[in-house]
Amino acid sequence: MTVTATExxxxxxxxAEAPRRPRTRILAGRSPRDLLGRAAVYLLLAVAVVxxxxxxxxxxxxxxxxxSELSSYPPALVPHSVxxxxxxxxxxxxxxxxxxxxxxxxxxxxxxxxxxxxILAAYAFxxxxxxxxAVVFGVFLATLMVPWEAIIIPNYLTLSGWGLGNTYFGLVxxxxxxxxxxxxxxxxxxxLPGELRDAARIDGAGHWRFLWRIVVPLNKxxxxxxxxxxxxSAWNQYFWPLIITRTANMQTxxxxxxxxxxSEMADPGLILAGVVLSLLPTLALVVFGQRFIVxxxxxxxxx
Amino acid sequence: MPTAPHTAPPPGRRNRWGEHGLAWAFLLPxxxxxxxxxxxxxxxxxxxxGHANDLFGAPSRYVGMKHYTDLLTSADFRRTLVTTxxxxxLTVVPGVLGALALVLLLExxxxxxxxxxxxxxxxxxxxxxxASVVFAVFFNPASGVLNxxxxxxxxxxxxxxxxxxxxxxxxxxxxxxxxxxxxVLVLSxxxxxxPAEILEAARIDGASGLRLAxxxxxxxxxxxxxxxxxxxxxxxxxxxxxxxILTKGGPDGATRTLVYSVYEKAFxxxxxxxxxxxxxxxxxxxxxxxxxxxxxxxxxxxxxxx
Numbered sequence: 001m002t003v004t005a006t007e008x009x010x011x012x013x014x015x016a017e018a019p020r021r022p023r024t025r026i027l028a029g030r031s032p033r034d035l036l037g038r039a040a041v042y043l044l045l046a047v048a049v050v051x052x053x054x055x056x057x058x059x060x061x062x063x064x065x066x067x068s069e070l071s072s073y074p075p076a077l078v079p080h081s082v083x084x085x086x087x088x089x090x091x092x093x094x095x096x097x098x099x100x101x102x103x104x105x106x107x108x109x110x111x112x113x114x115x116x117x118x119i120l121a122a123y124a125f126x127x128x129x130x131x132x133x134a135v136v137f138g139v140f141l142a143t144l145m146v147p148w149e150a151i152i153i154p155n156y157l158t159l160s161g162w163g164l165g166n167t168y169f170g171l172v173x174x175x176x177x178x179x180x181x182x183x184x185x186x187x188x189x190x191x192l193p194g195e196l197r198d199a200a201r202i203d204g205a206g207h208w209r210f211l212w213r214i215v216v217p218l219n220k221x222x223x224x225x226x227x228x229x230x231x232x233s234a235w236n237q238y239f240w241p242l243i244i245t246r247t248a249n250m251q252t253x254x255x256x257x258x259x260x261x262x263s264e265m266a267d268p269g270l271i272l273a274g275v276v277l278s279l280l281p282t283l284a285l286v287v288f289g290q291r292f293i294v295x296x297x298x299x300x301x302x303x
Numbered sequence: 304m305p306t307a308p309h310t311a312p313p314p315g316r317r318n319r320w321g322e323h324g325l326a327w328a329f330l331l332p333x334x335x336x337x338x339x340x341x342x343x344x345x346x347x348x349x350x351x352x353g354h355a356n357d358l359f360g361a362p363s364r365y366v367g368m369k370h371y372t373d374l375l376t377s378a379d380f381r382r383t384l385v386t387t388x389x390x391x392x393l394t395v396v397p398g399v400l401g402a403l404a405l406v407l408l409l410e411x412x413x414x415x416x417x418x419x420x421x422x423x424x425x426x427x428x429x430x431x432x433x434a435s436v437v438f439a440v441f442f443n444p445a446s447g448v449l450n451x452x453x454x455x456x457x458x459x460x461x462x463x464x465x466x467x468x469x470x471x472x473x474x475x476x477x478x479x480x481x482x483x484x485x486x487v488l489v490l491s492x493x494x495x496x497x498p499a500e501i502l503e504a505a506r507i508d509g510a511s512g513l514r515l516a517x518x519x520x521x522x523x524x525x526x527x528x529x530x531x532x533x534x535x536x537x538x539x540x541x542x543x544x545x546x547x548i549l550t551k552g553g554p555d556g557a558t559r560t561l562v563y564s565v566y567e568k569a570f571x572x573x574x575x576x577x578x579x580x581x582x583x584x585x586x587x588x589x590x591x592x593x594x595x596x597x598x599x600x601x602x603x604x605x606x607x608x609x
Contacts, residue, residue, distance in 0.1 A: 041411045048405055049422050052483060056425050058448065059437045070446060077448075117336070120329040128326035136330060143341050145595045149541050149562045150588040153351065153569050153577055154344035157360075177336035207325055236430030238544035243570050254432035258548050261436045268440045275433045286428040286484075290421065293488065 059279075062272040063087070070268045086273035090260060093270055095248050096277065099256040104281075105168060106241075106252060107234035110175045114230045115223065118181030123211050125182070126189040127197060143179035149239060156243055166246045175234065181226050188222035189215060225292040228285050232293075235282060253278045348588070351581035360575030370582035379556070380564070380583075386471065387560040391539040393475035394482070399532055401479065402486030403524070406494055407516050420491060427484030431544030438477040439464070439549055467557035470550050474558050477545050482538065486531055493527030494520065533598040537591055561587045 058077070062070060066083050069076040090096055124130065125137060155174055156165075164170035192215065200210040216223065241252045248259065253274075260274045286293065352370055354362035374380045405423055409416055426434065441448050442463035450460040463473040497520065505519045521528075543562045546552060552559035552567060559567070561583060568580035 038411070041408055041413065045405075045408050045413065045419060048408070049419055052480070053422050053425060055434070055437050055441070055480065056429075058441075059433075062440065117332045121333045124326040124329035128329065129322050130326045130330075131323070136334075139337065140333070143337050145592060146341055146345060147537070147541050147587060147591040149543060149565065150584040150591070151341065151344035151348055153565075153581055153584060154347035155340055156570075157347075157577075158339070158344070174336070174340035177333035179333075179337070182333060207322070236432070238431045238547075239566070242547070243566075254430050254544075257432045257436050261439055261548065268443070268446065271436050271440060275437055278430065278433050279428055282428040282430070283425075286424060287421070290424060290488075293427070 059272050059275050062268060063276040065269060067267060067269055086267075086269035087277070089267065090270045090273040090277070094256045094259055094274070096253075096256065096274065098249055099251055099253045100277070102168075102171075102250065103235055103253040103278075106171045107231050109168075109172045110234040111227050111231045113172070113176040114178050114181045115227060117177040118185050118226065119211070119216065119223075121177075121182040122185035122189050123207070123215060125186050127207065127210075127215075140179040140182050144183070152239065152243070159244060165244055166250045170244045171241060171250075171252070174240070178230070181230065184226055185219065185222055188219045192218060221292065224289070228289045228292050232282055232285060345588075348581045348584050351577050352585050354578055356576065356578045358575065360569075360577045362578070366578070370579050373579070374582055374586070382556065383559050383561060383564045386556075386558065387540065390471060390475060390542070390558075390560055391536055393472065394478045394539045394542075395532060395535045398479045398482050398486055398535055399528065402483060402490050402531070403521070403528065405483075405487055406490040407520060409491070410494060410516075410520065420487070423487040424484045426481055427488065429481060431481065432548060434481045435477060435545045435548035438473075438480070442473055442549070464550050465554055467554045470554055470557045474545055474549050477549065478539065478542060481545070482535060486535070489531050490524065490527055493524050497523045529601065530598070533594055536594050540587065540591055540594070561590070
């Protein structure tokens with residue numbers, strides 16, 4: 001029991017010495033100077049963790065505080081009497097359930113669509129003959145470099161012109177494919193041994209079957225990483241839903257949060273309750289999917 | 304039925320044409336999206352930037368470089384550029400250095416390192432909107448935690464978002480907090496990929512603490528730090544939500560960055576000045592592409608991945 005805890009605490013550092021040397025000796029250090037340095041490390045980390053985690057804590061604590069506590073001066077840090085009124089208030093002020101559903105629909109559709117288009121494109125780059133491969137791949141990479149904000153005006157005009165302003169189609173259409181997703185999956189697909197395709201071919205499997213029966217199941221980690229990454233980005237979008245939606249019923253949760261803040265009441269309790277509700281899915285993804293997220297985030301960093 | 308081995312064609316003979324067609328069919332969905340929503344709008348933005356428009360935003364006549372020359376001679380736009388640069392520096396430098404300090408501290412064989420790492424990743428779950436509204440509550444001049452803290456120290460209340468001396472800083476602090484989770488994740492992954500033998504060898508040679516960090520860990524993190532700096536810069540240049548929620552570009556233009564200015568000209572307050580907004584968007588595009596080009600240039604020359 002103790003041994004496992006020690007190893008887990010030591011993390012990735014030099015597994016070689018963990019079983020041999022008892023942890024306490026490392027901790028004790030060899031001189032008073034080491035001890036002092038160690039204390040400083042802990043102190044700095046404590047300050048940092050309090051600073052970073054405080055907004056998270058306050059958002060959650062404040063969501064359960066009554067109005068008098070939230071507007072008291074100086075402000076209260078711990079809710080004295082826990083109340084659920086803020087959540088009810090937030091639901092009354094904006095169509096929260098509808099906006100929650102909007103965000104879920106939009107993020108899910110974008111995620112599934114990007115998975116589908118990226119899987120197909122990545123497969124084409126890795127397993128199919130293509131004359132202009134370098135050029136086409138260059139086009140996919142080039143899409144990564146264009147800042148979305150710089151081309152948002154024509155996109156707004158296009159989708160409004162098609163009569164898709166303030167619709168689900170307007171919210172999702174521009175994001176149904178991504179160069180990043182293709183790039184990430186291509187990296188992953190390339191690591192499959194080439195004999196796999198030959199074996200499948202000999203078994204008579206065509207490309208379509210090979211793709212969905214072999215390639216996709218063998219690349220689950222990369223697909224999970226991409227799904228989490230795309231879902232988070234889509235759920236958290238702000239600029240595009242802000243301009244393409246007009247009515248509260250078509251707005252996503254993120255825009256709803258802002259209207260909570262801009263509403264006449266501007267009650268901090270309502271705002272924080274809305275934040276807590278909006279955080280539920282993303283917090284779950286970050287906590288349970290951290291391993292995958294790291295992989296997704298660093299796909300661009302390490303090639 | 305096509306499972307007998309001898310029915311399989313020799314590799315690369317049959318279906319040569321079919322496979323090419325299939326490749327294009329697989330690429331087509333992505334390419335359609337890219338053409339419609341990236342390629343065309345790129346060209347259209349440049350087109351719009353060369354045209355005047357009527358009150359409803361429809362392009363009316365060709366004006367050449369007029370919008371650009373107007374921007375260059377406009378004191379307001381120069382201020383926007385300065386604000387953008389300042390905001391970028393204020394977020395990128397502390398954001399990257401702070402994350403570096405944190406991951407180095409976490410390298411000190413401390414207890415609960417996984418828990419701490421998760422705590423530092425928490426902001427990653429916050430969207431721009433949720434982080435911004437939480438900080439808006441903090442920054443509230445009357446009931447906010449920050450001014451409450453100041454009053455404990457006997458200091459007067461500060462208009463964090465309404466005083467032009469503090470507004471940009473406040474938005475920057477919010478942004479740093481939001482990006483910290485990402486930055487820590489990237490640098491942690493970088494540290495994790497430093498070969499353990501190198502760190503161990505340095506430790507055996509007696510390097511520890513700051514010395515180890517300065518001569519081994521930080522240099523080995525070079526590529527990650529560089530990547531993070533470029534990505535953070537691009538993110539900072541694209542920042543929009545926090546400005547829209549916290550300050551709306553104010554007070555008196557103190558937080559009006561390039562992206563926010565594009566938004567104001569094109570969409571805010573019923574404005575549809577797509578010509579000027581597009582010219583500003585092209586400036587944004589050029590700046591971001593320059594950053595990316597630097598990244599690729601340096602990566603090509605300096606960094607070798609196995």
